[in-house]
Structure formats: structure tokens, C-alpha cells
Amino acid sequence: MSHSRQIVKFLYSYGGRILPRRSDGTLRYIGGFTRVLSVDRSISVAELMVKFGELCGSSMHLKCKLPTEDLDVLVSITCDEDLANVIEEYDRVSAMTNTEIKIKALLSPINLPKKKSRPSSPMSCFDFPASNLKLGKLGRFNSPPSYAARRLFSPVVGYPIGRRTDREELYYP
Numbered sequence: 399m400s401h402s403r404q405i406v407k408f409l410y411s412y413g414g415r416i417l418p419r420r421s422d423g424t425l426r427y428i429g430g431f432t433r434v435l436s437v438d439r440s441i442s443v444a445e446l447m448v449k450f451g452e453l454c455g456s457s458m459h460l461k462c463k464l465p466t467e468d469l470d471v472l473v474s475i476t477c478d479e480d481l482a483n484v485i486e487e488y489d490r491v492s493a494m495t496n497t498e499i500k501i502k503a504l505l506s507p508i509n510l511p512k513k514k515s516r517p518s519s520p521m522s523c524f525d526f527p528a529s530n531l532k533l534g535k536l537g538r539f540n541s542p543p544s545y546a547a548r549r550l551f552s553p554v555v556g557y558p559i560g561r562r563t564d565r566e567e568l569y570y571p
Contacts, residue, residue, distance in 0.1 A: 406439045407434055408434065408500065408502075435450075447460065456508070459508055461506070
């Protein structure tokens with residue numbers, strides 16, 4: 399087997415969006431970055447995703463366009479069998495056309511659920527919601543009457559962060 403048959407090339411894009419072209423409605427990938435990655439064809443999905451993560455700067459979902467389809471048909475690659483099937487399909491089309499075709503891949507960031515947690519210090523978050531404050535721990539505000547706090551200033555220790563309806567200002571401890 400020649401060296402070129404031992405590697406597979408991915409033409410991968412990330413950071414953009416799939417949008418219809420105005421003139422004919424054909425889907426196109428707009429914006430972002432497009433690069434080429436050459437890997438050994440025996441690579442596992444796990445190893446491939448590590449490479450893509452290193453190149454893109456974060457964990458990604460991988461979807462591949464089949465060589466005979468448009469962007470409205472994308473195959474999610476989640477296991478080694480998915481990857482082998484896509485490589486096989488590209489090999490089949492490459493053999494029919496007698497040209498080496500790069501696998502067209504689209505990467506999208508994995509959206510992890512955001513944890514709701516208090517910042518480690520008041521300066522670690524400039525949009526700290528006042529609704530997360532525990533009024534009982536603020537000293538003089540032991541019993542929280544009707545509380546309608548609005549943020550007045552940036553959350554710096556000792557500066558006002560809001561008001562209660564009785565016009566008393568709230569401070570970071």
C-alpha cells in the first residue's frame with residue numbers, strides 16, 4: 399500500500415455557520431476557519447477528536463458531508479464505525495473518479511450545561527446576579543423583607559450593589 403493510501407485528509411471547518419446562498423438557496427458554510435488535517439487512516443474517533451480539539455482550542459462535535467450529498471445531509475461521527483463508513487464512502491467515490499477526495503468535516507463546539515455557582519471572589523465575575531446573595535449573611539440585613547434589588551454599581555467589595563424597596567443599599571461583605 400502506498401503512503402498516500404495510508405493517510406486520509408480532512409478538509410475541516412469550524413467557527414462559521416451553514417447558511418443558504420441568496421441566489422439559489424444552496425447551503426454553504428460561511429465564516430470561520432477551514433484547514434486540512436492529514437491523519438493515519440487507522441485513527442480512532444477518540445484520537446481524531448483529541449487532534450481536532452487541540453487544533454480548534456476546545457472539544458468539538460464532528461459531522462462529515464458525504465461526497466455525493468449537499469450540506470443538508472451531514473453524518474454525525476460518534477464512534478469508530480461511523481468514521482470507517484465515511485472513509486469507505488470517500489474511498490469508493492475517489493476510486494470511481496480516480497481522484498483523491500478530502501473528507502469534508504464540520505466541527506461545532508460541545509455546549510456543556512452551565513453550572514450555577516457563586517464566584518470565588520467578587521472580582522471574578524462582573525455580572526454577579528444580586529438574586530444569588532444570601533441576605534442573612536450580610537450582617538445588618540438578617541430578615542429579608544420584600545426585596546427588589548437592582549444592580550447599581552459594579553461588584554467591588556464595599557461598593558453598593560443594589561437597593562431594597564425600603565431604599566437601604568446592599569453591599570458586598
